[in-house]
Amino acid sequence: MFAQASCQANASRVAPNARASQKTRVKSQNKPLARSRVVVRADAGEEPGSPAKGMGKNLPAAMDIGQVMDLLPHRYPFLLVDRVVEIEVGKYAIGMKNVTINDNFFPGHFPQRPIMPGVLMVEAMAQVGGLVMLEPGEKGSGGTQKEFFFAGIDGVKFRRPVVPGDTLVMKVVLTKLNKRFGIAKMKGQCFVGDELACEAELTLALGA
Numbered sequence: 001m002f003a004q005a006s007c008q009a010n011a012s013r014v015a016p017n018a019r020a021s022q023k024t025r026v027k028s029q030n031k032p033l034a035r036s037r038v039v040v041r042a043d044a045g046e047e048p049g050s051p052a053k054g055m056g057k058n059l060p061a062a063m064d065i066g067q068v069m070d071l072l073p074h075r076y077p078f079l080l081v082d083r084v085v086e087i088e089v090g091k092y093a094i095g096m097k098n099v100t101i102n103d104n105f106f107p108g109h110f111p112q113r114p115i116m117p118g119v120l121m122v123e124a125m126a127q128v129g130g131l132v133m134l135e136p137g138e139k140g141s142g143g144t145q146k147e148f149f150f151a152g153i154d155g156v157k158f159r160r161p162v163v164p165g166d167t168l169v170m171k172v173v174l175t176k177l178n179k180r181f182g183i184a185k186m187k188g189q190c191f192v193g194d195e196l197a198c199e200a201e202l203t204l205a206l207g208a
Contacts (some may be wrong), residue, residue, distance in 0.1 A: 005166070006015060038084055059085045059096060059169075068095075071134045072127055073147060077104040080124035081131070085169070089135060092173040095128040101164040117161040121198040125188035129204055131171040151183060152203035159196045166192045172202070182206035 063084035106114040
């Protein structure tokens with residue numbers, strides 16, 4: 001009888017320690033595991049995608065923006081020629097415009113789908129045409145002292161939309177010049193890559 005009572009007393013003394021140990025084990029199981037850091041080293045020979053080097057190569061500049069502004073009287077937001085790639089005064093010129101979402105016409109044309117207005121493509125070609133007609137020696141403060149104006153636009157066709165991120169390349173060739181009246185007829189084309197975006201026959205008039 002005494003031995004049975006002694007065992008019960010010992011069991012009552014041991015039970016709290018066992019319960020404490022069990023609580024410790026439960027807490028350790030609920031404790032979040034420390035995140036292991038995995039270091040992945042990229043192998044330069046297995047880099048995904050195409051090499052970026054050379055993708056943004058600039059076209060050559062026969063005239064930079066400063067030289068363009070020396071001749072053209074246009075200014076922001078209506079100067080639509082960023083660079084001239086080739087030019088032979090009195091014959092032809094190839095100019096370019098980088099089209100970006102920051103161009104001021106995109107918020108209204110159109111908010112849901114920004115597209116460069118076709119009339120501005122025609123205007124950009126006319127500005128390149130003006131460079132064909134204007135002599136570098138005629139430059140003045142804020143652009144040449146001579147001005148040129150639209151006298152006619154014929155056969156305009158828009159072939160594809162021009163959107164932010166495009167580079168618009170414009171070639172304008174002088175086809176006929178009446179020096180007496182200062183009237184020039186020109187053939188203009190706009191390209192995005194290999195695609196024709198716009199074409200037109202332009203008539204420009206030189207003013208004093």
